[in-house]
Amino acid sequence: xxxxxxxxxxxxxxxxxxxxxxxxxxxxxxxxxxxxxxxxxxxxxxxxxxxxxxxxxxxxxxxxxxxxxxxxxxxxxxxxxxxxxxxxxxxxxxxxxxxxxxxxxxxxxxxxxxxxxxxxxxxxxxxxxxxxxxxxxxxxxxxxxxxxxxxxxxxxxxxxxxxxxxxxxxxxxxxxxxxxxxxxxxxxxxxxxxxxxxxxxxxxxxxxxxxxxxxxxxxxxxxxxxxxxxxxxxxxxxxxxxxxxxxxxxxxxxxxxxxxxxxxxxxxxxxxxxxxxxxxxxxxxxxxxxxxxxxxxxxxxxxxxxxxxxxxxxxxxxxxxxxxxxxxxxxxxxxxxxxxxx
Amino acid sequence: xxxxxxxxxxxxxxxxxxxxxxxxxxxxxxxxxxxxxxxxxxxxxxxxxxxxxxxxxxxxxxxxxxxxxxxxxxxxxxxxxxxxxxxxxxxxxxxxxxxxxxxxxxxxxxxxxxxxxxxxxxxxxxxxxxxxxxxxxxxxxxxxxxxxxxxxxxxxxxxxxxxxxxxxxxxxxxxxxxxxxxxxxxxxxxxxxxxxxxxxxxxxxxxxxxxxxxxxxxxxxxxxxxxxxxxxxxxxxxxxxxxxxxxxxxxxxxxxxxxxxxxxxxxxxxxxxxxxxxxxxxxxxxxxxxxxxxxx
Numbered sequence: 087x088x089x090x091x092x093x094x095x096x097x098x099x100x101x102x103x104x105x106x107x108x109x110x111x112x113x114x115x116x117x118x119x120x121x122x123x124x125x126x127x128x129x130x131x132x133x134x135x136x137x138x139x140x141x142x143x144x145x146x147x148x149x150x151x152x153x154x155x156x157x158x159x160x161x162x163x164x165x166x167x168x169x170x171x172x173x174x175x176x177x178x179x180x181x182x183x184x185x186x187x188x189x190x191x192x193x194x195x196x197x198x199x200x201x202x203x204x205x206x207x208x209x210x211x212x213x214x215x216x217x218x219x220x221x222x223x224x225x226x227x228x229x230x231x232x233x234x235x236x237x238x239x240x241x242x243x244x245x246x247x248x249x250x251x252x253x254x255x256x257x258x259x260x261x262x263x264x265x266x267x268x269x270x271x272x273x274x275x276x277x278x279x280x281x282x283x284x285x286x287x288x289x290x291x292x293x294x295x296x297x298x299x300x301x302x303x304x305x306x307x308x309x310x311x312x313x314x315x316x317x318x319x320x321x322x323x324x325x326x327x328x329x330x331x332x333x334x335x336x337x338x339x340x341x342x343x344x345x346x347x348x349x350x351x352x353x354x355x356x357x358x359x360x361x362x363x364x365x366x367x368x369x370x371x372x373x374x375x376x377x378x379x380x381x382x383x384x385x386x387x388x389x390x391x392x393x394x395x396x397x398x399x400x401x402x403x404x405x406x407x408x409x410x411x412x413x414x415x416x417x418x419x420x421x422x423x424x425x426x427x428x
Numbered sequence: 429x430x431x432x433x434x435x436x437x438x439x440x441x442x443x444x445x446x447x448x449x450x451x452x453x454x455x456x457x458x459x460x461x462x463x464x465x466x467x468x469x470x471x472x473x474x475x476x477x478x479x480x481x482x483x484x485x486x487x488x489x490x491x492x493x494x495x496x497x498x499x500x501x502x503x504x505x506x507x508x509x510x511x512x513x514x515x516x517x518x519x520x521x522x523x524x525x526x527x528x529x530x531x532x533x534x535x536x537x538x539x540x541x542x543x544x545x546x547x548x549x550x551x552x553x554x555x556x557x558x559x560x561x562x563x564x565x566x567x568x569x570x571x572x573x574x575x576x577x578x579x580x581x582x583x584x585x586x587x588x589x590x591x592x593x594x595x596x597x598x599x600x601x602x603x604x605x606x607x608x609x610x611x612x613x614x615x616x617x618x619x620x621x622x623x624x625x626x627x628x629x630x631x632x633x634x635x636x637x638x639x640x641x642x643x644x645x646x647x648x649x650x651x652x653x654x655x656x657x658x659x660x661x662x663x664x665x666x667x668x669x670x671x672x673x674x675x676x677x678x679x680x681x682x683x684x685x686x687x688x689x690x691x692x693x694x695x696x697x698x699x700x701x702x703x704x705x706x707x708x709x710x711x712x713x714x715x716x717x718x719x720x721x722x723x724x
Contacts, residue, residue, distance in 0.1 A: 120563075127567035135579045246715075250708035252659040254666050254679075255700040258686055262697075266690045355569070362574025366663055370686070381667060384578050396575055 117411065121404040128400040129181070129393060133174050136389045177393065186397070187390035191383075196394040199379065204398070206276060207364055207375035210290050214298035219353070222305030223342075229306070230313040231337060241306060248303025253363055257296035257370045264292060274372040293371045297363045301356065308352055312345035313337070320344070343417055354410040358403040361395070463716040466709035473706055477525035487516035489523040490674040501694050508698050511681075512688065513674075517695070520676035521702055527588060527677045528658045528706065534592040535657035536650045539599025544646060546600070547607025548634055552615060562608070568601035574663070581664050586672040595660050599653055606649050610642040644721040651714035655707040662703055678703045 180187055186196035225245075229238035265273035271292050277285035317323055317337075326336045364377030372378075376395050383391040480486065487506070501509040501517075508517035550561035580594035614620055614637075623633050662679030664670035671677035678699040685695030717723075 120566075123563065124566050127563070131567060131576070132579075135576055135583070246708065246711060250655065250711050251704055252662055252700075252707070254663060255682060255696075255703060258682065258689060258696050259700065262689055262693050266693075358569075359573065362663075365574060365578075366667065380575065381578070384575070384582055392575065392579070 118408065121407060125397070125400045125404050129178070129397055130174070132393055132396045133170075133177070133389065136384075136387065136392055137170050137173070177390070181397065186394040189383075189391050190388045191386050191391075196390050199391060200376065200394055200398060203374060203376045203379060206373055207368070207377060209279065209286075210293055210297070210368075210373065210375060211360060211364065213287075213290055213294040214301065215353075217294060218298040218302035218305060222302045222309060222349075225302075226306045226309035226313060227337060227342060230310050230317065230341075231333070233314050233317075238310070241310070245303035245306045248299045249307070251300065253296050253300060254366050254370065256299060257293065257367055260292045260296055261370075274370075276371075276373045289371075290373075293367050293373060296367050296370075297360070300363075304352065304356075305349055309345060309349050312348050313341050316341045316345050346417060347414060350410045350413050354403070354406040357406045358399055361399045459716075459719075462712065463720065466712040466716065469705065469709045470713065473525060473702075473709075474529060477522050477529060481519070481522055486519040486522060489515055489519040489676045491515075500692070501698070509692075509694060511684065511695055515674075515676075517681075517698060520681060521678070521699060524676040524678045524681060524699065525702065525706075527671055527675075528661060528703070531588065531592055531595065531661040532654040532658040535595040535599050535661075536653045538592065538596040539603040539653060540646060540650060542596070543600040543603030543605075544607045547604040547609075548611045548638055548642075550604075551608040551611025552630065552634060552638065558608075561604070565601045565604045565608075568597065569605065573598045573601075574660070577660065577664065578667070578669055581669040586669055588671055591661055591664055591670050594664070595657050598660065599657065602653065603646065603649065607642060607646060610645050611638055614638055614641055644717075645723050648714045648718045648721070648723050651710050651717070655710040655714075658703065658707055658710075 177187060184197075186200070188195055189199065225241045229235075229241040232238060261273050264270050272289050273292075275289060277289045279286045320341075323336060323340060326340050327333075331340070361377070361380070364375060365380045366377070367373075368375045368377035369381060376398075379391065380395050382388075383395075496506070496510050496514045499506050499510040501507070503509055506516050506518065508521065510516055511520070546561050546565070550558040550565075576597045577594040580597070581590055584590040584593070620633060620637055623637055628636075661670055661677065662682065665677040665679030666683040668680070668683070670679055673680060681699040682696055682703075685692075685699070689696055
């Protein structure tokens with residue numbers, strides 16, 4: 087991906103050249119720069135879309151009966167009458183200073199809104215994520231032990247189901263089965279972790295499954311395909327088998343670590359799309375997270391709140407991608423040199 | 429090598445040559461079934477949704493009588509029952525299916541044309557074009573596309589065409605990325621080089637050599653894309669930003685049924701089952717074609 091670029095001739099000397107010219111450092115720097123550019127693009131795109139589309143917050147807030155004078159007054163009050171570029175510049179400047187502005191609807195600080203709502207969403211996503219990755223890796227390993235065996239076929243059927251079911255359908259089916267028919271879990275509502283840890287886990291289980299099951303299916307399919315390919319193609323597997331390493335050890339210590347690259351890439355890429363899943367699933371279960379307020383803010387044209395949420399998730403994606411890069415090199419030291427050389 | 433170490437190379441998977449003829453015939457049948465099963469179901473669904481209402485009259489999907497509200501499934505004249513406003517569920521499934529397929533095909537077609545052209549241009553010409561297009565696609569991929577789709581759908585107002593525009597946000601970068609990768613892989617091949625050396629113009633190389641070669645990969649990917657678009661159309665309608673009520677869409681049917689989930693779950697389960705079966709068939713068909721065409 088990175089373009090080969092020799093050190094600029096004669097630009098630096100001695101130690102400065104050694105440090106700045108360090109290929110891996112420059113690669114990391116370039117990736118970070120690209121990531122920041124992408125993040126900026128995301129905020130800009132959100133602003134453009136939210137502002138250039140018809141409908142505005144002042145009209146939305148005052149309702150259909152407001153006189154044009156009232157609407158205009160509120161627009162001035164909310165700085166909505168200023169040109170688009172001025173508003174975006176102001177927002178961007180504030181964001182650099184750590185302030186994400188205030189909600190147009192109720193004047194609440196966006197950082198405060200995120201602060202109260204993010205823990206719920208973070209816990210939900212963590213629950214869904216850890217579960218889907220743990221089950222995904224376990225099932226993929228079990229399945230790929232014998233390709234086309236019973237376990238493999240079963241796991242493919244289950245993951246095909248998860249790939250084809252819409253999250254909102256899954257959520258409603260889960261509510262119907264495990265909250266209406268069998269009263270094992272609450273259908274809606276949220277109990278905080280500090281109030282009652284057991285109830286907290288119970289209230290988050292169904293939404294976590296609704297978000298996690300499709301993820302689990304994607305991860306399982308990808309990892310299984312990668313492991314099977316490694317087992318069938320690579321010489322080091324043949325070597326390991328030939329020298330008498332037990333099959334389980336070949337699978338877990340040799341094939342699995344070398345098959346994880348695709349999964350890591352996908353997990354990092356997928357994080358951004360999770361905001362969509364959260365936005366649909368949280369309202370169904372009446373969870374007070376960021377997803378619920380995102381939908382409402384889009385409806386209200388509450389640009390600062392939408393921007394705040396999008397920026398936060400964008401930043402998470404950027405950090406996750408950098409972490410994924412670090413994980414690659416931890417898994418396979420060759421990558422460090424290969425990438426540094428390229 | 430594989431003759432020396434057959435069971436080491438392919439554990440649990442007996443070599444094809446060793447199989448008895450009967451087992452091989454059965455494998456052939458299974459292979460055919462994997463392709464024609466989902467394909468047949470999809471053709472049936474398409475015929476039912478677009479053909480049935482024109483050939484055999486069904487009750488009007490939106491002008492049901494309140495006197496017949498809330499009938500259970502298998503009631504006379506209403507095989508899937510009626511919803512709380514008295515609309516026939518079966519007829520709403522058919523009309524909602526039309527929307528699902530139209531949105532699915534529309535979104536994927538836009539993705540293929542716009543994303544495909546962008547991706548091929550980036551992959552073929554490289555350089556500045558590649559940098560700009562790739563960064564643009566990166567932004568769109570990093571962006572929580574549902575937020576963008578929701579904002580577009582909300583801003584433009586609920587309608588089928590607007591849903592298609594909004595959901596293209598998903599399909600364009602996804603197809604673009606695949607097309608770029610596939611073109612990049614082709615670019616280094618000898619026949620492309622030969623075409624270029626003999627003075628063929630860029631766009632002609634793309635039309636005559638690149639498109640036919642990346643088509644299988646894009647086709648199988650598009651089948652999955654149609655499924656995703658159908659699910660997302662349902663999501664937008666589920667959130668009230670898709671197809672405007674009272675017009676039928678599987679997503680809005682599910683959302684309406686949610687209110688009476690414990691009393692009459694069939695109002696949620698019937699459209700859910702159709703949504704699931706349709707997307708499942710698309711995914712299975714995609715898998716079968718990928719296996720057949722040897723696309724990874």
